[in-house]
Amino acid sequence: MTEAIQVHPVREVRVGDRSAHIDEMLAPVVEALWRNEFETLTSCQDAGESNADWLDVLPHMATYMEARKGWAFVDFPIEDGLRFLDAVARSGPRDAFYVRMTHWAAPDAWDVNVKPMDIAMFDETRESRFQLRLLQVCFPASDLPEILRRLGRFEAGELVAPAPTDWTTVGRPRPxxxxxxxxxxxxxxxxxxxxxxxxxxxxxxxxxxxxxxxxxxxxxxxxxxxxxxxxxxxxxxxxxxxxxxxxxxxxxxxxxxxxxxxxxxxxxxxxxxxxxxxx
Known part of the structure; x- marks a missing residue:
């Protein structure tokens, strides 16, 4: 899960036989993910900072990079990513945090993407064949403490019962x-x-x-x-x-x-x- 060029301070995370050097801010969350048996791929505590050198060769990415400053991400195999979203949603109240992780139109809404990838990108001798391989969860870095709290509750089996949600921030009328x-x-x-x-x-x-x-x-x-x-x-x-x-x-x-x-x-x-x- 390390980047090719390390931009942020890191610390080693080790759970069982798994270990990696993870961005310092994300390390506690990745450790909690591994303890809960979620598989992760790559991660970064600030996507805007980590890819700043792109602008030298990809100037058209300037708007994207600016929008990603202050946003962290974790990449999962698809099924693990969906289970992660389930766990976080079920381990806390259906509050403003829940609304922005759930609804694309909420203020500071999470960006959750599953994108098809052509295997020919990695071996150009092969015929094109698209597969769904990765789910990326991108969220404001300020949500890291709440994600960690909820993963702790999930690990302890402290799930929260379903309850009404205030969706007024996404345009739904208040009940x-x-x-x-x-x-x-x-x-x-x-x-x-x-x-x-x-x-x-x-x-x-x-x-x-x-x-x-x-x-x-x-x-x-x-x-x-x-x-x-x-x-x-x-x-x-x-x-x-x-x-x-x-x-x-x-x-x-x-x-x-x-x-x-x-x-x-x-x-x-x-x-x-x-x-x-x-x-």
Missing amino acids: SSTVRAEVRAFVDLGPLPAEDAAGQEELEEYERRLHRITGSVSDDEARLLVDCFGVDNCYGLAWTLFHLVETAPTFRIDVEPPAGANDWVVLLWRRHRNAVRHA
């Missing part, structure tokens, strides 16, 4: 309602009770209704659930609710809450702020 009955049933109970004031039966009812909400939540559901935090941890139910809210595709607390706001809402804002800073 008139994306709030499920089980979410409304939980919201109807009101905010989580304080640990020192709740009775056993009341806690059990909150727990039952909360655990009926499976998979990711929609943005509309998250907006309702964020008002259900109480004053404390409520014996762990607050953390369950917290992580559920974070599965929403685009809903985030992106403005600092006012003084006196619920501590859990403040924590949601801090997590979003830190994620933006480290993106």
Whole structure:
């Protein structure tokens, strides 16, 4: 998987009997791919930088190279590439990341290509015969951390149940309602009770209704659930609710809450702020 002329810093990746020198930024992802038994061919952490010397002999490629700056790619045998896409899609919420890896018209949409190749390109004595041999997945390098997180979840068997997706960024209308009955049933109970004031039966009812909400939540559901935090941890139910809210595709607390706001809402804002800073 090494390039003929190495442009980026590399480190050795070794999994079982496989090893190669991989671009430094991509190395953790390739290692995770190999651990999950995905076969890879070539890769690069920045396609625009790695082929910059093309312009000396191929000046017509200038527009292509400029468009590929900041974009990484991994080449797979076709079946492995499709399994990779399945794994990444199933190991996280159907959020904005999912939309851009899935739909060609999304902002920063992934570029996934399968191109026929003529075997005569490699042996000009042979008759032309086209074959499908390679699937290339090209994506913004900023998506590398999320790809790595999802591969880790896939390896651990932590798959996310199917859930509604917000497709408004690709022109689809927002559903008139994306709030499920089980979410409304939980919201109807009101905010989580304080640990020192709740009775056993009341806690059990909150727990039952909360655990009926499976998979990711929609943005509309998250907006309702964020008002259900109480004053404390409520014996762990607050953390369950917290992580559920974070599965929403685009809903985030992106403005600092006012003084006196619920501590859990403040924590949601801090997590979003830190994620933006480290993106």
